[in-house]
Amino acid sequence: MNTELEPPRVPPLDPARRAELRSRVMDKSRPTGHHPARRWIAPAVSVAAVAAVVAGTLIVSNRPSDGPAVAGPATAATPTRSGLEAVTDAEATAAFAKSCERGGHLKLDRPMTVVWARRVPAANPRNTDVLMILKGSGASGRAICLAPSGASMWERKSSAQWGTLPTQKEGLAGLVSADSSVSAPEPAYRMWRLYRARPEIARIESRLVWNGHASSWQRGYVDSGYAYADNRVNVAVNGNIVRQEVRAYDAQGRLLRIEPK
Incomplete structure (x- = not known):
């Protein structure tokens, strides 16, 4: 018979594990009204490329660009342009109808307004996709479409939030994200x-942070009221534990203290 009155000792959690648990608790404690479902409606993908479509965990760093990184495998930085190429309204509307709307995933009433449309790096960074935000007339809401893949997201009730700037404290507000993993011919x-x-x-x-490892800091894009971040590593990573870490600067290069939502 066990006569011990004290519970068994549990080893203390390391900082990374504490941060992960805190992030999960905070995500679950946020009011649902502030975090509408942000899921892609995407066509089937192959077994070698599994796409997850939920907004990933976001953490903020206030270290300068040359600050020490978390120990991890060396990963080459992907070259980025200083800005994203704009897409005309006519091309965006046609791409939306062909790639996203034709499959019956979502429907916006005409006439539609192209809120934002840019060419972004594709799965193969030598190619580009068209990422766009469109607003339907009346109460038909807004949609995000990625062409030509057809991945899309439609929100009607929360459409007003899409047109509202984040607070000064937040700085950035995540609209949608996606991740993908391949195992062959090489992990990525x-x-x-x-x-x-x-x-x-x-x-x-x-950059991406997972299990005490970190990728290189990558310069993202800030374009007409929106920001786009794209991180890639040539290693196998569990999408359930990886986090995207973001930091922001003003036009004078000063680090801004923000708390993105």
């Missing part, structure tokens, strides 16, 4: 995210 992991950005944010950087 990618996460990208689109944000609504305040006017004072001129530049962002992001």
Whole structure:
């Protein structure tokens, strides 16, 4: 018979594990009204490329660009342009109808308004996709579409939130994100995210952090009130534990203290 009155001792959690648990608790404690479901409706993908479509965990770093990184495998930085190429309204509307609407995933009433449309790096960074936000007339809501893959998301009730700037404290507000993982012929992991950005944010950087490892800081894009971050590593990563870390700068290169939602 066990006569011990004290519970067995449990080893203390390391900082990374504490941060992960805190993030999960905070995510579950947020009011649902502030975090509508942000899921892609996407066509089937192959077994070698499994796509997850939920907004990933976001953490913020206020260290300068040359600050020490978390120990991890060396990963080459992907070259990025200083801005994203704009897409005309006519091309965006046609791409939306062909790639996203034709499959019956979502429907916006005409006439539609193209809120934002840009060319972004594709799965193969030598190619591009068209990422767009469109607003339907009346109460038909807004949609995000990625062409030509057909991945899309439609929100009607929360459409007003899409047109509202984040608070100065937040700085950035995540709209949608997706990640993908391939195991053959070589392992690779990618996460990208689109944000609504305040006017004072001129530049962002992001990286992936997981299990004490970190990718290189990558320069993202800030374009007409939106920010886009795309991170890739050539290693196998469990999408359930990886986090995207973001930091933002003003036009003078000063680090901004923000708390993105």
